[in-house]
Amino acid sequence: MLLAVCAAVLVAPLYWILVPVRWRRPALTLASLAALGAYDWRLLALLPATTLLVVGGVRVAEAGPATLRARLVVAGALAALLVLFVWNKAGGPGGVSGTLASQQGLAFLGVSYLVLKASAVLLDATAGARSGATVAGVLGWLAFAPTYPAGPIERWERFAAQAPRFDRAQVLAGAERILFGLVKALVLGRHLGVWADGVLAAPAAHDRLTLLAGAYAQSLRFYLDFAGYSDVAIGLAALYGIRVSENFDGPLWRRNYVQLWQRWHMTLTGWLRLYVFFPASRWLVRRAGPTHATIPIVAAQIATMTACGLWHGLAWNFALWGLLQALGLLWVGVAARPLGRRLPPPVVRWWRTSLIAHGLAVWLTFTTFSLTVLFVVTDTGGAVRYLGLLAGVTG
Amino acid sequence: MTPEGARAREAALAFFVEELGASRDEVETGALVTRGLLDSAALVRLAAILETACGVTIPDRDLTVEHFDSLDAIAAYVARLAR
DSSP states (O other): OOOHHHHHHHHHHHHHHHHHGGGHHHHHHHHHHHHHHHHHHTTTHHHHHHHHHHHHHHHHHHHHHSSSHHHOOOOOOOOHHHHHHHHHHHHSTTOSSSSOOGGGGSTTHHHHHHHHHHHHHHHHHHHHHOOOOOOHHHHHHHHHHTTTOOOOOHHHHHHTTTOOOOHHHHHHHHHHHHHHHHHHIIIHHHHHHHHHHHHHOOOOOOOOOOOOHHHHHHHHHHHHHHHHHHHHHHHHHHHHTTTOOOSSSSGGGOOHHHHHHSSSSHHHHHHIIIIIIIIHHHHHHHHHHGGGGGHHHHHHHHHHHHHHHHHHOSSSSHHHHHHHHHHHHIIIIIIIHHHHHHHHHHHHHHHHHOOOHHHHHHHHHHHHHHHHHHHHSSOOHHOOOOOOHHHTSSS | HHHHHHHHHHHHIIIIIISSSSOHHHHHHHHTTTTTTSOHHHHHHHHHHHHHHHHHOOOGGGGGGHHSSHHHHHHHHHHHHHH
C-alpha cells in the first residue's frame, strides 16, 4: 500500500501541470483502472461489468420507476450484486473467514464497498431519483482508486457533481492528511496490534488487567487502522481535487452507543440507515401505528446491525457482533430514556451535566465497545473464552 | 406559519417533552440531531407522529439533520411538504 500511496503522491504534480481541466476526470478513471488492474487484472472486467449493470438498471428504472419491468430489472441487478458479494466473502483463500479479513484475503479487492455503492444508485432510481448516470461517469466513480479498497462510501451524486480544480490549500491539506493517516494506520495501529494480538493469542497467560488492556488495544487498533486508511483515502482524493466524505469523528470518546455509532464509519452507517433501517422500521411502524413503534424499531435495529456485522464477514461471530451493537443502540434509544424518567431529577441532572458522569459514561461506552470488538478479531469461541478469563469465570 | 407547520411544531414539542423526557428549553435551543437528542430510532417515531398529525408522507431521504435539527426546521419542512 505504501508504494501505491507514494506513487500517487509523486504523480500528482504531473496531473495538475499536464492534464487539461476537461481531461482530468477521464484521466483519474484511467489511472484508477491502471492501478487496480495492476493489483488484480480481473478488476478490469469486474468494474466495467458492474458499471454496465448499474447504468442499465438505472436507465430502465428512470424510464418508469413504478413499472413491473423496472422492478424486475433492478431486483435482478441487486440480486447479481448480492451473489457477487456473498461469493467474494466466501471465495477468498481458505473460504469464509472467521475474523476481520484484510482485503488481500478476499477474492476481489473492494467488492464489499463496490456492492453498496452500486446498490444505492439502483435503489435511488427505483425511488424516483434522477441520477444522470453515464457509463464513463459511473465507471470513474466506482473505480476511483483512493476510495475503492476501503471507502469512504462516497455517494454518486456528490462525486459526479465535482470537477477537479487546483486548490493549493486543498492539495496541501490532502498531503498532510495522507501523512497523518499513514502514521495512524501503519505506525500506531500496527504496533498496538502486534501487542494486542500477543495477548489475544494466549489469554490464559495474562492477568485480568492485561486482558482488559488487550481489549482496549484491539478496539483502538481497529479504529486507528480503519480511520487511518480513511484519512489516506480522503487525503489522496483531495490531492487530485476530489472531496470525499468524512468517515470517522472521534467515535471512541463518546458518552453513549448512539453517539459512537453516529461517528464510526459514518458513510457505512449512513448507507445502512437510509437503505435498511429507515425503510424497514418505517414500513413496520406504519402498520403498527406510532403508539406501538417500539417493537418495530427494535426489530429493524436488530436487522440493520446484524446486516452490518455480516457485511464485515459472513460468519456467526460477525452476526453476533452486529447483534451486540444493536443491543447497545437499543439500550440508549429505547430502554434508557424511560428508565431515566423514573430516576430522581437531581440524579438525571447530574448524569447529564457533571464532568465525572461524562467521564464515566465515556469509559463505560468505550469498555463495552472494546469487549464486543473481540468478536471481530477472533472467532466466537475465542472471544467467549477471552471474556470468561477477563470476568474470572474460566481459568 | 401555516396551520400544518404550527401543528407539526406542537406535535414535535409534545413528542420531545412527553416521550423523550426533554425540557422545553432544551428543545427550543435546537441542534436536536447534532446534540444527540434525536437519534435514528426517535426520528422514525417522530416521523410517524408527524405523518399522522399533519397528513403528510415523509420520504426516507428527507429524514436529515437539515429538516429535523430544530422545531422551526421541522415546522417549515412539514409546511413545505403539505403545500
